[in-house]
Amino acid sequence: MKVDDMSSHSSHKAQLRWWQLSIAILLMAMVSACKPEPKPMTAGITGYNFTHEGVQNYSVDEMYGSNLPPYGGGGALSCCILLPAQWKPELRATVHWTIGDWTVPYEQIENLSTKEQIRCCWSQRTLTKTVPIEPYDEEAGKLQVFFLPDDEIKVYVFPAGPQNPDHPSHMGYPKNPNPPTDKEK
Structure with missing residues (x-):
C-alpha cells in the first residue's frame, strides 16, 4: 500500500468512526426521548391544624378533606388526588x-338554641390559596395540608404524619401553645 493510499485509508476510517459515533449518539437520544413518563401516583388527603380555630371543611384541587x-388532625384519609x-x-x-x-x-351561650348561638357568636372565614407542594420522593405517601397561624398553608407529601422524626416539616403533631388549665376545663 502506498503512502497516499494509507492516508486516504486513515481518513476514510476516521470518517467512518465519526459517522458511527454520530449514529450512536442519535440512537441514544432517541431511546431516552422515547422513555415513558412515570405513571402518576394516587395519594389520600389528610390535614393537620396548627391553629386555635376549627377547619370546618377544605379541599385540595377540588378534592375534599375532612373537618x-x-x-389536631390526621386520622382517616379522604380520597384522592393524582400527583406526578x-x-x-x-x-x-x-x-x-x-x-x-x-x-x-x-x-355563655349553651342555653341558646343552635341558630341563636350561631347568629350571635360564630365567626368563620372562607379562604383560597395556591401554594407550592414541598419536595417529595417516589415513596410519597399521603398529601398532607398543614393549616398554620395567620392563614398560612403548607402542603407535604409523606407516608407518615408530622410526629415522625423524618417528616420534612420537623414540626411534630399540632399542640395547643396555651392549653386550658384544670380550672378552665
Missing part, C-alpha cells in the same frame, strides 16, 4: 378552606 379540630411520580419545582396545589370558632366561651 379538623383546633390543634416525580416532584417538580413548579408543582402547586390550590387549597380552599373554611375556618372558624366561637367568639365567646361556649358556657
Whole structure:
C-alpha cells in the first residue's frame, strides 16, 4: 500500500468512526426521548391544624378533606388526588378552606338554641390559596395540608404524619401553645 493510499485509508476510517459515533449518539437520544413518563401516583388527603380555630371543611384541587379540630388532625384519609411520580419545582396545589370558632366561651351561650348561638357568636372565614407542594420522593405517601397561624398553608407529601422524626416539616403533631388549665376545663 502506498503512502497516499494509507492516508486516504486513515481518513476514510476516521470518517467512518465519526459517522458511527454520530449514529450512536442519535440512537441514544432517541431511546431516552422515547422513555415513558412515570405513571402518576394516587395519594389520600389528610390535614393537620396548627391553629386555635376549627377547619370546618377544605379541599385540595377540588378534592375534599375532612373537618379538623383546633390543634389536631390526621386520622382517616379522604380520597384522592393524582400527583406526578416525580416532584417538580413548579408543582402547586390550590387549597380552599373554611375556618372558624366561637367568639365567646361556649358556657355563655349553651342555653341558646343552635341558630341563636350561631347568629350571635360564630365567626368563620372562607379562604383560597395556591401554594407550592414541598419536595417529595417516589415513596410519597399521603398529601398532607398543614393549616398554620395567620392563614398560612403548607402542603407535604409523606407516608407518615408530622410526629415522625423524618417528616420534612420537623414540626411534630399540632399542640395547643396555651392549653386550658384544670380550672378552665
